[in-house]
Amino acid sequence: GLHTPNCPDAPSLEDFRKSQMNCFGGALHLAQAIWDQRSTIAGDAPSVLLWLVSAGVYPESPRRANIMQSQIVWLGRALALESSGAFNLMDCDLDNTEAASGNLLFDEACAAVDTTQQRESEVTYRGSNRHALRLVRQKVELPEDDEPGKY
Numbered sequence: 001g002l003h004t005p006n007c008p009d010a011p012s013l014e015d016f017r018k019s020q021m022n023c024f025g026g027a028l029h030l031a032q033a034i035w036d037q038r039s040t041i042a043g044d045a046p047s048v049l050l051w052l053v054s055a056g057v058y059p060e061s062p063r064r065a066n067i068m069q070s071q072i073v074w075l076g077r078a079l080a081l082e083s084s085g086a087f088n089l090m091d092c093d094l095d096n097t098e099a100a101s102g103n104l105l106f107d108e109a110c111a112a113v114d115t116t117q118q119r120e121s122e123v124t125y126r127g128s129n130r131h132a133l134r135l136v137r138q139k140v141e142l143p144e145d146d147e148p149g150k151y
Contacts, residue, residue, distance in 0.1 A: 011068065019068040027052055027072055031079050034086060049112055050087050051105055052076040056094035058124050066094065080121045088112065089122040096125070 034050055056066035057073050079087035090108055092101040104125050112119055124131040 015068065020071065023069060024071045024075060027075055031087065049109065051090055051109060052087065053090045053092065053101065053105055055092045055101065057091045060126055091124040093126050
C-alpha cells in the first residue's frame, strides 16, 4: 500500500482505478496465494503472516484520510476475520519516510512472533506513537430534561 501515491485533493476515477490495480490487486493476489497454501498445512492454519501496510488511512484531525489506500484496510480486516490471524494491518503516518515505516513494520513483525507479548492484528502509528484498537467503557450522562424512550 505504501507505494500507492497519496490521495490528491480531487481524485479522479482514473486515480482510483490505478490505485486499485497497484495497491489492492497486488494485496489480493498475495492473500489468495497464502490462502491457497493453507490446504498443504496441518490444522488448516496459514504458516505465513502477511502485513498489509497503508499510510494515512486513519488521519489525525484536521488532516484528510488517504482514501486511495483505504481499500487495503478493508481487505485486511476481512482477511483477518477469515484467517485466524494470518493477516495483519499497520497504518503509518503520512509524514513517515518509507524507511521509518519499514523499521516500524519490522518491530511489529518481531513482536507478532513473540508469544510473551499480546499480539495485535491492527495497529496505527502517528509519529512514533503506537495505537491499537481497544474497547473503553465510557459513562454517558443524559441531559436531565430527556425522557426515557424519547429517542
